[in-house]
Amino acid sequence: MSNSIFGTRRGSAPVPLSLLDFAMAGKGVAARDALADSIKLARLADRRGFTRYWIAEHHAMPGVTTSSPPLLLARLTGETQHIRLGAGGMMLPNFPPLVVAEQFGLLASLAPGRIDLGIGRAPGTDMATAAALRRGDIGSEAFPKQLDELLHFLDGSFPEGHRYRKEGVYAVPGPLQDQENGIPRSFARPPVWLLGSSDYSARVAAQMGFPFAFAAHLADQNVDMAIKIYRERFRPSALLDRPYVIASFGVMAADDADEARRQAWAYSHAMMRMSTGRSFVIPGPDEARDYAYSTGELRLMEMWNAKIMSGTGEQVVGQLARWHQRINADEMMILNLGYSQQAIYRSTELIADAYGMPDDIGSASHA
Template identity: 75%
Template sequence: MTASIFGTRHGSAPVPLSILDFAMTGKGITAHEALSASIELARLADRRGFTRYWDAEHHALPAVATSSPPILLARLVGEAKTIRLGSGGMMLSNFPPLVVAEQFGLLASLAPGRIDLGLGRAPGTDMTTAAALRRGQIGAEDFPDQVMELIGLLDDNFPGGRPYGDGVFAVPGPRQDRENGVPRSFERPPVWLLGSSGYSAQLAAHLGLPFAFAAHLADENVEPALALYRHNFRPSAVLDRPYAMASFGVLAADDEREARRQAWAYSHGMMRMSQRRSPVVPTPEEAEAYPYSSSEREMIEMWNAKIMSGTGAQVVERLNAWQRRLGADELMLLNLGHSPAAIHRSTELIADAYGMPDRGAGT
């Protein structure tokens, strides 16, 4: 099993923790401010011993600023020193595999052994915007073939034959090392499959790849998806046994009321998105003052139920309960609140309650 896939446990913590980030642009927060906060969040996660920082690809959503994960990751390579950096995920239906192979080959060459490539099947946007992103036949309908082509490009190895002939290869990559007459130094990033249903779970199992489930979107599906993954897993050159991570929405604060206010504001944004309105997260004060209809309140409560909110200790207690229930190898946290300050504080409080080190303490 490839050692680079694994995270580090701290003290008596059951499994490693990681961070998923959307660079959320809440009401009154510019893209510049949100992205600057994401840089600080990656530094914080690095200092506190989180295993990974991943950012997600979204398009035509004014509530988030992560439209291009590789660009943000390239900046973070120089900002964080030890944490693994990756995509959670790159929406492969939007890109030719060669583009993704070269982007992440470049990242892997900038930060050898520290880059993860998480792949998603959905477009990360509405279908009209997805059509504007694509040219030709790129789409989710041939996702398995796209994944295999991408892996072939990353490895410069196509057991079934090269689809475009011998002259097409990814740079940076193993062919470049070979052509330049240097010892193989390219360390291709591990490929993860992401999903919120059973489809990607079964594909990850078939290919023998690590699997990450988006429980922050569909916690009701996480148990059956992980069961499918484990039941159908076939050992590969990458993994000899299943390796699963689950991501959860969280918000910890110094008191329960503030945690609930921040989480409710995020859920308000999701309610608006379900109404095909702008999903920008309002301030907690605006969310509290909003005149909800009964159907709107029901929708918000549905989304709010997916978020673990409370003090750091309360959030960690629920995380540990989920981990015991799922047997996940890692957990990933998506802090869901209005302000960068609330998201950063949540990260610190959860790290404290989880018994994680503070590498900056006393320096």
């Protein structure tokens, strides 16, 4: 089994802990400021010993700035030293597989051994925006075929007789670049993770022997089923000889539990808006508190808010521990959900403290 994809338990942490980021831009916050704060957050995660820093792909959502994970990841390769960087994930139907292979081949060459490629099959946006991205009919894509093509580009492994092999189409940077340049094969492609919030990707990941990441922050009601299916149906591969699963959860910690709940409620307001056909905008906590909710809106608010673990750092870590005891994930991933980037940064600090992570992995000894 390849150790390169594994998380490392830091300090007294029970299992590896990672971060998922949206570069949140709350109401009144410019994209440049949200991105600057995400860079600071990645530096913090690197210093505190988080295993991964993954960036999600979303489009046409004013509250989310990560429309192009590879661009932000390229910047982060120079801002971090230890942490694995990745997409959580690239929505494959939005791109030609060759484009994804080239982007992540470039990233893997910039930061060898530190890049993860998470793949999803959802659009990461509304259907009208998805149509604009894809320039075609939504639903016409064959995800398994796209994934197979991507893997062939990453490995330089199209079979004899395939059009791309005959015509010399390959990803650069990639393994065939070394071959054409007459040097020993030096390219090591990033590991591919399959992402999902239902059992579909769990089944595909199990069949292919790939690591699997489940988005419990979106569908915690499906996490038990998906992980069970993945583990029961897993087939060993050259990458993995046993299943490896990450579960991601929405969190918000603060020095004061009430402030954590205020921040989480503001995020839930944006999810309520999106669920009712409006744009995803995160209001300030006071605006969210004072909003006159209809019965239906309040029901949606409570549904989304129930998915977020909020409170002090110790309280959030306690909730994470209960989830881990229930699902026994190999790695846990957190997504800080609130209005303020300052609050998100502080939430990360508090959770790292409560999780028993070192202050600075550059100077601290750890397990």
